[in-house]
Amino acid sequence: xxxxxxxxxxxxxxxxxxxxxxxxxxxxxxxxxxxxxxxxxxxxxxxxxxxxxxxxxxxxxxxxxxxxxxxxxxxxxxxxxxxxxxxxxxxxxxxxxxxxxxxxxxxxxxxxxxxxxxxxxxxxxxxxxxxxxxxxxxxxxxxxxxxxxxxxxxxxxxxxxxxxxxxxxxxxxxxxxxxxxxxxxxxxxxxxxxxxxxxxxxxxxxxxxxxxxxxxxxxxxxxxxxxxxxxxxxxxxxxxxxxxxxxxxxxxxxxxxxxxxxxxxxxxxxxxxxxxxxxxxxxxxxxxxxxxxxxxxxxxxxxxxxxxxxxxxxxxxxxxxxxxxxxxxxxxxxxxxx
Amino acid sequence: xxxxxxxxxxxxxxxxxxxxxxxxxxxxxxxxxxxxxxxxxxxxxxxxxxxxxxxxxxxxxxxxxxxxxxxxxxxxxxxxxxxxxxxxxxxxxxxxxxxxxxxxxxxxxxxxxxxxxxxxxxxxxxxxxxxxxxxxxxxxxxxxxxxxxxxxxxxxxxxxxxxxxxxxxxxxxxxxxxxxxxxxxxxxxxxxxxxxxxxxxxxxxxxxxxxxxxxxxxxxxxxxxxxxxxxxxxxxxxxxxxxxxxxxxxxxxxxxxxxxxxxxxxxxxxxxxxxxxxxxxxxxxxxxxxxxxxxxxxxxxxxxxxxxxxxxxxxxxxxxxxxxxxx
Numbered sequence: 001x002x003x004x005x006x007x008x009x010x011x012x013x014x015x016x017x018x019x020x021x022x023x024x025x026x027x028x029x030x031x032x033x034x035x036x037x038x039x040x041x042x043x044x045x046x047x048x049x050x051x052x053x054x055x056x057x058x059x060x061x062x063x064x065x066x067x068x069x070x071x072x073x074x075x076x077x078x079x080x081x082x083x084x085x086x087x088x089x090x091x092x093x094x095x096x097x098x099x100x101x102x103x104x105x106x107x108x109x110x111x112x113x114x115x116x117x118x119x120x121x122x123x124x125x126x127x128x129x130x131x132x133x134x135x136x137x138x139x140x141x142x143x144x145x146x147x148x149x150x151x152x153x154x155x156x157x158x159x160x161x162x163x164x165x166x167x168x169x170x171x172x173x174x175x176x177x178x179x180x181x182x183x184x185x186x187x188x189x190x191x192x193x194x195x196x197x198x199x200x201x202x203x204x205x206x207x208x209x210x211x212x213x214x215x216x217x218x219x220x221x222x223x224x225x226x227x228x229x230x231x232x233x234x235x236x237x238x239x240x241x242x243x244x245x246x247x248x249x250x251x252x253x254x255x256x257x258x259x260x261x262x263x264x265x266x267x268x269x270x271x272x273x274x275x276x277x278x279x280x281x282x283x284x285x286x287x288x289x290x291x292x293x294x295x296x297x298x299x300x301x302x303x304x305x306x307x308x309x310x311x312x313x314x315x316x317x318x319x320x321x322x323x324x325x326x327x328x329x330x331x332x333x334x335x336x337x338x
Numbered sequence: 339x340x341x342x343x344x345x346x347x348x349x350x351x352x353x354x355x356x357x358x359x360x361x362x363x364x365x366x367x368x369x370x371x372x373x374x375x376x377x378x379x380x381x382x383x384x385x386x387x388x389x390x391x392x393x394x395x396x397x398x399x400x401x402x403x404x405x406x407x408x409x410x411x412x413x414x415x416x417x418x419x420x421x422x423x424x425x426x427x428x429x430x431x432x433x434x435x436x437x438x439x440x441x442x443x444x445x446x447x448x449x450x451x452x453x454x455x456x457x458x459x460x461x462x463x464x465x466x467x468x469x470x471x472x473x474x475x476x477x478x479x480x481x482x483x484x485x486x487x488x489x490x491x492x493x494x495x496x497x498x499x500x501x502x503x504x505x506x507x508x509x510x511x512x513x514x515x516x517x518x519x520x521x522x523x524x525x526x527x528x529x530x531x532x533x534x535x536x537x538x539x540x541x542x543x544x545x546x547x548x549x550x551x552x553x554x555x556x557x558x559x560x561x562x563x564x565x566x567x568x569x570x571x572x573x574x575x576x577x578x579x580x581x582x583x584x585x586x587x588x589x590x591x592x593x594x595x596x597x598x599x600x601x602x603x604x605x606x607x608x609x610x611x612x613x614x615x616x617x618x619x620x621x622x623x624x625x626x627x628x629x630x631x632x633x634x635x636x637x638x639x640x641x642x643x644x645x646x647x648x649x650x651x652x653x654x655x656x657x658x659x660x661x662x663x664x665x
Contacts, residue, residue, distance in 0.1 A: 031460065032554065032620050052618055053556065062556060063586040135369065135470035206470055232360075232377040233400065238558035239618050253585055266586050272559075274576055287405040323564055323616035324395065325367040325374035 002176065003186040004165040006156075011163070012041035014182035018088050018175060021124070024058055025090040026051050035089070046091050046158070049134050050315065054096045054245035056103065058089055059119045062242075063266040066115065066252070071259045081118040088175050091128040091156070094148040095139045095315040099245030100125070101151045105307045106248055124175045126165075127155035129194070130201050136316035138207040138329060144313055146205070147198035157194040164190040209329050211300070211310060217335060218301040222293070226338045230331055231292040233324045234271075240318035240326070241269035241295065246311040249275070270294050296331055340389055340451050340519030345423070348449060348516055349384040352421050358447055359416045362400045363423040364393040366472045371459035371486075373472075375400060389423070391475035391482055394456040394500065396610040397422050398431035402440055402569035420446055425453040427502060429511035430608035430643030431566035436513075437648055438606070440569060450514025452522040455495060455503035457482060458615075462498055466491075477503075479525075501624075502611040505529075512644055530632045536625060548593070554619040555592040557585075561613035561623050562599060567606045574598065600626040605634045605651030608643035 006014050015023050015038055025044035027036040033048045035055050068077040100120065107116040130137075130146035139145060149155055153172040157164040164186055167176055176183065221227070241247040251268035254261055268275055271292075276285045285291050303311035312328070319327050349361055364373040365386040373392040377400060378384065401420055409415045424432060429450060436443055454477035462473070466486045474485040481492045482499065496504060505528035510521045536544070562568045562575070575583045575595055583598065584591045600623075609631065613623040634640050637660050640651045 029550070029554065030620055034554075063588065135468040232404075233375045235399075235403065235560060235563040235616075237560035237563045237616070238556070239560050239616075242556050242558050243618060251585060255584055255586065264586050267556075269558075272576070274578070286407055319369075321618045323560055323612075325370075325372065327368040330368050 002167045003191055004167070004176065004183040005159075005162045005186040005190055006165060006182055006184070007162045010182045011044070011046065014179055015041035015044055015090070017179045017182050020178055021086050021088040021175065023088050023090060024055075044090065046128055046156070046163070048091075049132070050093050050096070050317070052317075052321075053243060054099065054315065054317065055089060055092050056096070056099060056245050056248075058087075058123065059100065059116050060103070060107075060248060060250075060267075063264055064115060066263045066265055068260070068262045071256065071261055080114045081122060083118075083122065085119075085122050086174075087119075087123045088126060089123050090126045092125055092152065093130060093315070094127055094146060094152070094155075095137070095144050095313040096245045097125055097127050097152045098139075098142075098144045098148055098150060098313045099315075102246050102303075102307075102309055102311055102313070103248050104151075105309070109307075124153045124171055125151065126172075126175075127152040129155055129157045129198055131158055131197055133201055133205050134316055134320070136207060136319040136327075136329075137205050138209060138314035138316065140202060140205050140314070141208045141211060142310060142312055142314045145198070146201035147194070157197055159190065159193050159197065164194050166191070166194065207316075207329055209332050211332075214332055214335065215301045215304045215310070218297045221335060221338065224338060226334065227289050227293045229334075230326050231287070231289040234288045234292050234326060235324060236271055236273065236288050236291065237323070238267075238269040238271055239321045239323070240328075241271055242267055243317045243321055245313055245315055245317075246299070270298070292326070296328065296335075300332065342388055345389055345449070345451070345518055346384045346387050348518060349378070349387055349421070349423075350381040352447060352449075352516075353378070353381040353384060357419055358421040359418040360404070361421040361423075362397040363387045363449075364389060364395065364397070367392070369472060370469050371457055371462045371473045371475075387423075389451055391455060391457050391477040391484075391499075392473055393425070394459075394615065396428045396431055396564075396566055396612050398424060398428045398435065398610075399564055399566040399612065401432070401435065401446065402566065403563075419444070421449060422446060423449045423451060424511050424514075425451055425456070426506065426508035426510050426512065427453075427608065427610045428566075429513050430508060431610060433513050433646045434567060434606060434608050434643035435569075436646040437642070437650055443646070448511070448513055448515045450511030450517045452510045452517075452519050453503075454478065454509065454522050454525075455482070455499040455506065457484070457498050458500040460620075461500075462486075465493065465497065500611060500615070502609055508644075513646060530628065533625070533628050533632045536629070548596075549589060551621045552592040552596055553589045554621055555587065555596065556619060557587050557592065557595060558618065560616040560618065561621075564612040564616045565603070566610065566612070567603055567608070568599075574602075596621075596623070596626065599623075600630060603627055604630045605638070605640055606642050607631055 023038045024035050025038050026033045027043050028045050033051045034053045038044045065079045107113040153169045154167045249268045250265040252265045277283050299311040360379050362377050365376040367374040375395040469486050476483045481494050483492050506526050583594050607627045
């Protein structure tokens with residue numbers, strides 16, 4: 001563990017110094033912020049509330065090629081990321097980082113997923129503690145917090161003129177040693193300021209949900225009419241799931257052009273009717289009632305039953321972006337009352 | 339504008355009569371600058387209904403979003419009507435539904451609400467910041483009175499109303515069974531100057547613009563699903579056999595999706611702007627729709643969603659139709 005500081009004007013130099021890594025950081029385009037590979041350090045921003053799309057896309061991209069093939073041969077060309085592709089991800093919010101710990105369990109479960117796992121292993125995760133949580137943040141209800149460190153390798157705190165950088169794991173050593181002159185040493189005073197920032201940020205989180213009992217209660221509401229008050233205004237779009245840092249479902253498709261083909265996987269969502277559509281035409285989740293129920297129950301009941309942890313980090317994206325105000329805190333609160 | 343008590347009483351009366359199976363309107367959201375659309379089935383829920391400048395959503399979308407499961411043997415389907423509360427823009431969606439025979443006039447009971455505009459949450463957030471509590475807002479003749487974060491403030495229409503309201507030509511519903519509240523005077527007009535400006539750009543500039551915008555798309559299909567005019571039982575973009583659009587997200591497939599979506603709305607888009615409002619990636623979807631709206635108006639003098647007796651544009655033919663594009 002080490003303590004460092006980076007003057008704000010030196011952030012581009014800091015990114016430039018990491019040239020032996022692929023650096024990913026948030027980039028602003030209009031009002032949207034999204035992680036991108038940084039070739040020009042001036043494009044990166046650490047001045048944002050949270051990214052529209054969570055950094056899960058860096059480990060589990062929207063669309064990725066699993067392997068390529070020629071229709072006339074039996075050879076395939078796997079596209080598993082190589083060990084050489086070392087990456088640094090800068091500016092991950094602690095909630096989104098915590099999501100990796102949750103999704104790791106799934107992708108490392110019965111069939112270890114080499115695509116996801118390789119990218120995770122190859123990535124050094126540098127967090128950015130929250131000073132101003134958004135009004136729908138509720139990370140503290142899920143065991144997280146504005147400066148939660150698990151599973152980050154290092155974390156940045158915005159202390160006005162400079163960022164305080166605290167390294168957490170041995171993995172971060174490689175990146176600290178590359179950063180060179182851009183880093184200055186820091187000590188007790190910066191550490192104390194960081195603790196204060198985290199404490200004051202935590203007090204700003206207003207929304208909460210007590211999760212005790214929810215995983216046990218939800219299955220008993222399986223056939224309950226309670227779901228329809230939400231599902232009858234649900235649009236059945238993919239916003240809540242695609243933008244969820246823990247949602248991890250994908251579809252696999254073969255795409256062929258003449259003799260060249262690829263097997264690709266892309267994000268899928270239980271909110272689409274096609275998700276459970278059988279070849280026979282039968283759909284076991286025929287309406288948005290069953291789909292809404294599945295989304296909430298999977299996060300708050302099925303996943304914790306199987307993996308021992310709720311598949312939600314309280315980032316608030318599904319609340320902020322839902323076009324019809326299906327507010328997961330409201331759904332969970334009402335589920336306790338019915 | 340309408341007194342909420344009048345609106346609730348009318349909703350109770352309609353629901354108690356047993357004439358309708360559901361009523362679609364708005365209720366207060368859990369936070370922020372937007373109300374929540376709501377579907378109620380019982381008069382006891384009518385007290386939740388509201389109408390003010392936060393009621394941005396188009397309830398007409400939820401008429402066609404209703405899902406109907408096969409009726410079990412021996413049971414009869416519920417053939418009662420659907421009641422829907424509509425603003426001027428929303429009412430055009432109902433008219434266009436009727437033009438396209440999505441349902442028939444007797445299937446719906448329309449509660450028409452004159453409207454002085456609804457607020458755009460993106461504009462509001464820039465002025466007032468986040469609103470952890472539900473915001474109350476009333477659009478008046480000379481501005482919008484908004485109660486946000488414990489304070490009441492008045493801002494000009496231009497600062498806070500949705501773009502669609504700043505060019506609104508139909509502040510009063512164009513179709514209604516129960517007009518609620520006094521009609522409001524039209525205060526704006528639409529000269530399509532935004533589209534004309536965009537048309538001036540070179541093809542390269544336009545392509546660069548759309549390339550950037552389409553590559554942001556995550557294909558959540560919120561724009562399609564919220565659109566009152568996108569009500570196909572099976573959408574061409576999700577059809578798997580044959581597959582017309584790949585499920586993978588990349589510039590090519592995203593472009594196919596967006597062009598397809600826009601073309602399928604030619605002569606049908608009623609400009610409620612819901613597609614653009616819901617986009618989590620801030621893609622200016624209405625720019626495409628409005629280009630087609632302008633073309634349709636200039637070429638065929640056609641405006642969708644204003645006359646329930648009209649023919650759909652693409653199902654009608656007039657010998658005077660311009661045909662320069664035919665070789």
